[in-house]
Amino acid sequence: MKRPDLLLRGTAAGGELRVLGADTTALVQEARDRHRLSHTATAALGRALTGAILLGQVVDKHPRSRLTLKISGDGPLGGLVAESSNDGSVRGYTRHPEAELPLRPSDGKLDVGRLVGRGDLTVTRLLSESEPYTSSTLLVSGEIAEDLAFFLTKSEQIPSALMLGVYLEGGRVLQAGGLLLQSLPGASQETLRAAEHHLSQLGSITSQLRQRSILEIMELACGDLNLAISGQALPLHFRCRCSLERATGALTYFGADELASMIAEGGQEVVCHWCNTHYQVSPESIQRLAQERVDGGQGRWTENGPKS
Ligand SMILES: [Zn+2]
Numbered sequence: 001m002k003r004p005d006l007l008l009r010g011t012a013a014g015g016e017l018r019v020l021g022a023d024t025t026a027l028v029q030e031a032r033d034r035h036r037l038s039h040t041a042t043a044a045l046g047r048a049l050t051g052a053i054l055l056g057q058v059v060d061k062h063p064r065s066r067l068t069l070k071i072s073g074d075g076p077l078g079g080l081v082a083e084s085s086n087d088g089s090v091r092g093y094t095r096h097p098e099a100e101l102p103l104r105p106s107d108g109k110l111d112v113g114r115l116v117g118r119g120d121l122t123v124t125r126l127l128s129e130s131e132p133y134t135s136s137t138l139l140v141s142g143e144i145a146e147d148l149a150f151f152l153t154k155s156e157q158i159p160s161a162l163m164l165g166v167y168l169e170g171g172r173v174l175q176a177g178g179l180l181l182q183s184l185p186g187a188s189q190e191t192l193r194a195a196e197h198h199l200s201q202l203g204s205i206t207s208q209l210r211q212r213s214i215l216e217i218m219e220l221a222c223g224d225l226n227l228a229i230s231g232q233a234l235p236l237h238f239r240c241r242c243s244l245e246r247a248t249g250a251l252t253y254f255g256a257d258e259l260a261s262m263i264a265e266g267g268q269e270v271v272c273h274w275c276n277t278h279y280q281v282s283p284e285s286i287q288r289l290a291q292e293r294v295d296g297g298q299g300r301w302t303e304n305g306p307k308s
Helices: 023-037 039-056 112-116 145-155 189-199 203-210 213-223 246-255 256-264 283-293
Strands: 006-012 016-022 066-073 080-085 089-094 119-124 133-138 160-169 172-183 227-237 268-271 279-282
Touching: 006 172, 006 213, 016 039, 016 213, 023 039, 023 089, 023 172, 039 066, 039 089, 039 112, 039 145, 039 172, 066 112, 119 145, 119 268, 133 145, 145 160, 160 189, 172 189, 172 203, 172 213, 172 246, 189 213, 203 213, 246 268, 246 279, 256 283
Parallel strands: none
Antiparallel strands: 006 016, 006 227, 016 172, 066 080, 066 119, 080 089, 119 133, 160 172, 268 279
């Protein structure tokens, strides 16, 4: 039976560690279907979507707060963007979804590091009651989990261990998910060593997801440090904020002549780059848009020429 995507939050060692786990199998498959991602691009974007969910949960619990993770690498993928909201929605895209590389000769795995390339990682946190906060670090390996853990430890000064994984077979995403362990103020060296030891025994997150639920994996990762789950499981979805109305609004940036030719051609297609939804904006809607511009506040021009 297919498991629904969800995020679980908890603490361990009496509050010395924060523990987050996410099963993102279905939403990574949806990202693959929507963007027609290659195998390796699915792994790259899937890890980034899962990472954005885990990092987005760290600071602010407000449902409207968001986190955007932008990876600009010089590899064939051409960069990727993932955005998560605290309500469990996530969306994202890559510049070259079709880009593909041969499997790594060393271990036969997908070569995400080379597909992403060298470059930097930028994280923007949009919190409920403050200005957006952006910080960047260089990519360590392009493998994404390592890059994000480095970012958390160096840039945000929170010692963190992060596992992200996407496993595909025959073009289907069989498992995708992630696990984040963070040291909270006052954590003892003993606790950190024990957590490191338990994590090193886990193997890959996808091989674990093949056998057990995300809750069981979190329990395993904490071992004798006693995981305590807080709150309800948060359902996760690939969900975009676009709409036909917004797609129509995007046409306001075109000039009157361009709008007129869109009307003459029977409407205009607008594609949302976040989710690859194709919207057909009707000639009537474009006509209304053009009319609003003539009538509206910026309409210093009328059919009779400039107003004085
Ligand atoms: Zn969209």
